[in-house]
Amino acid sequence: MKIFDKSEDAYLAWVGANQSGFVANVNRDSNVPQYPIAHKASHKTMWSTKTGNFTTGDYTKACSTSLEELEGYAKLKYRRKILYCGTCFRTKAAT
Numbered sequence: 001m002k003i004f005d006k007s008e009d010a011y012l013a014w015v016g017a018n019q020s021g022f023v024a025n026v027n028r029d030s031n032v033p034q035y036p037i038a039h040k041a042s043h044k045t046m047w048s049t050k051t052g053n054f055t056t057g058d059y060t061k062a063c064s065t066s067l068e069e070l071e072g073y074a075k076l077k078y079r080r081k082i083l084y085c086g087t088c089f090r091t092k093a094a095t
Contacts, residue, residue: 001062001063002014002063002064003062003063004055006055011054012054018041020040020042022038022039022041022063022065022067023038023040024037024061024062024063024073024082025037027058036082038084038088040088070082
């Protein structure tokens with residue numbers, strides 16, 4: 001797993017090289033209960049240059065090729081279950 005904080009170029013390189021991987025969008029202050037939210041790395045909002053500020057604004061990113069690893073990270077680090085993007089994970093988001 002890789003954590004990206006204030007490292008736009010490295011984050012975008014990881015996403016580009018791991019399109020079948022997963023990205024947990026994490027609120028920098030950890031005070032929003034909806035975060036972390038898991039996305040597929042291929043989700044356009046995770047890499048589109050129109051979005052920007054992926055790791056330099058209010059969010060950091062935890063990235064892995066294993067969804068289970070991100071789930072464990074959320075539980076250990078934030079003491080909450082990871083939520084799932086409704087676009088990326090239509091069936092998981094409904095549960």
